[in-house]
Amino acid sequence: MATLIKNIGTLAGILPADVLRLEGSAMNEVQSINNAYLIMGEGSIINFGQGQPSQPEESFDEVIDANGGYVLPSFCDSHTHIVYAGCRDGEFRDKIAGLTYEEIAKRGGGILNSADLLHNTSEEELYQQAMERVNEVIAMGTGAIEIKSGYGLTLEDEIKMLRVIKRIKESSPLTIKATFLGAHAVGRAYTGRQQEYVDHVCQDMIPAVAKEQLADYVDVFCDKGFFTIEQTAQILEKAAEFGIEPKIHANELDVSGGVQIGVKYNALSVDHLERTTPAEIEALRGSKTMPTMLPGASFFLGMPYGAAKEYINAGLGVALASDYNPGSSPSGNMRFVMAMGCIKMRLTPEQALNACTINSAYAMGVSDKVGSITIGKKANLIITKPIPSLAFIPYSHQTPIIKQIILNGKLI
Numbered sequence: 381m382a383t384l385i386k387n388i389g390t391l392a393g394i395l396p397a398d399v400l401r402l403e404g405s406a407m408n409e410v411q412s413i414n415n416a417y418l419i420m421g422e423g424s425i426i427n428f429g430q431g432q433p434s435q436p437e438e439s440f441d442e443v444i445d446a447n448g449g450y451v452l453p454s455f456c457d458s459h460t461h462i463v464y465a466g467c468r469d470g471e472f473r474d475k476i477a478g479l480t481y482e483e484i485a486k487r488g489g490g491i492l493n494s495a496d497l498l499h500n501t502s503e504e505e506l507y508q509q510a511m512e513r514v515n516e517v518i519a520m521g522t523g524a525i526e527i528k529s530g531y532g533l534t535l536e537d538e539i540k541m542l543r544v545i546k547r548i549k550e551s552s553p554l555t556i557k558a559t560f561l562g563a564h565a566v567g568r569a570y571t572g573r574q575q576e577y578v579d580h581v582c583q584d585m586i587p588a589v590a591k592e593q594l595a596d597y598v599d600v601f602c603d604k605g606f607f608t609i610e611q612t613a614q615i616l617e618k619a620a621e622f623g624i625e626p627k628i629h630a631n632e633l634d635v636s637g638g639v640q641i642g643v644k645y646n647a648l649s650v651d652h653l654e655r656t657t658p659a660e661i662e663a664l665r666g667s668k669t670m671p672t673m674l675p676g677a678s679f680f681l682g683m684p685y686g687a688a689k690e691y692i693n694a695g696l697g698v699a700l701a702s703d704y705n706p707g708s709s710p711s712g713n714m715r716f717v718m719a720m721g722c723i724k725m726r727l728t729p730e731q732a733l734n735a736c737t738i739n740s741a742y743a744m745g746v747s748d749k750v751g752s753i754t755i756g757k758k759a760n761l762i763i764t765k766p767i768p769s770l771a772f773i774p775y776s777h778q779t780p781i782i783k784q785i786i787l788n789g790k791l792i
């Protein structure tokens with residue numbers, strides 16, 4: 381069973397199989413072929429090239445005509461909280477009225493509000509609500525997402541969330557990684573007893589999550605008003621006993637030390653980074669950790685945008701992700717993320733595309749399978765209408781240009 385995509389105006393995002401992330405000036409280029417074809421089969425990319433394939437068109441089981449449009453690798457979204465109950469549109473009014481994220485959290489809103497809603501929602505209902513968002517992001521061109529727990533904040537509810545993520549993994553065509561974020565906030569039952577909550581995460585939650593094999597990664601909100609560096613280290617050490625790698629929320633609200641602790645424990649990524657000093661860049665140099673920025677949160681909360689350009693000029697890679705969540709980024713639109721990367725963070729369209737594909741795939745540990753046009757990788761593709769250039773994608777970011785979505789070699 382082989383499918384040919386013919387008449388591709390530009391096939392963009394081509395990389396050799398051994399390139400798992402792009403750093404520094406390597407982010408400046410998107411390798412492309414004009415007037416191209418691509419062959420896929422068994423869910424993977426089999427071949428591609430310029431002009432026509434050597435086999436006759438009739439020998440293919442299916443032929444898709446790209447009509448001169450772009451073919452790109454699907455977006456990879458390495459940081460989401462897409463499983464949640466209800467929404468927080470009430471807090472939207474508080475924000476407009478001038479309350480900060482921290483003030484809303486202090487009033488019992490924020491993450492604890494989502495935890496209450498989630499507690500009162502059945503696993504089935506939670507799954508149904510999340511699948512609506514999953515289908516929404518698929519239609520916008522996302523092919524891989526990482527999903528975090530962290531609105532449970534009790535053993536039972538964290539497990540409930542992670543089981544929902546597992547079910548999405550099994551039932552949707554997306555490539556999915558699950559992250560345990562029990563230390564997203566202190567659960568209500570532990571108010572004023574933060575250290576006891578951290579002990580509970582370590583002694584009870586992590587072993588239970590590991591036993592059911594529900595998490596690929598562990599995450600901690602290491603920031604002002606949330607968890608300290610010492611508590612983060614305690615959680616990461618416990619997770620390491622079970623072979624669970626970290627991804628860290630760091631430097632959103634303050635220069636938290638979260639980047640340094642992430643690098644120390646070989647985190648796959650450190651995420652947010654709205655606040656950066658030269659020390660963060662130095663800490664990341666030579667590490668396996670991908671700095672990941674979430675411009676949707678900066679946009680929604682009116683925070684500074686991550687200094688992506690500085691990181692790239694220092695020779696580091698940068699990934700961009702949506703942070704899709706009900707409190708600070710209620711959107712999983714990676715094309716808008718790419719546009720903010722260009723408009724607000726001054727990335728070139730090429731750098732922004734690399735940040736939303738190969739580097740975000742790396743930041744969720746799947747860049748050997750997705751994130752570029754590479755023989756052997758999953759055929760996760762976006763086919764656009766004819767567009768004048770790569771820059772048109774973030775430039776005209778609300779124009780509906782996506783014509784077809786292919787995941788695992790199949791038209792969606």
Ligand SMILES: [Zn+2]
Pocket residue numbers: 459460461629703705
């Ligand atoms: Zn987050």
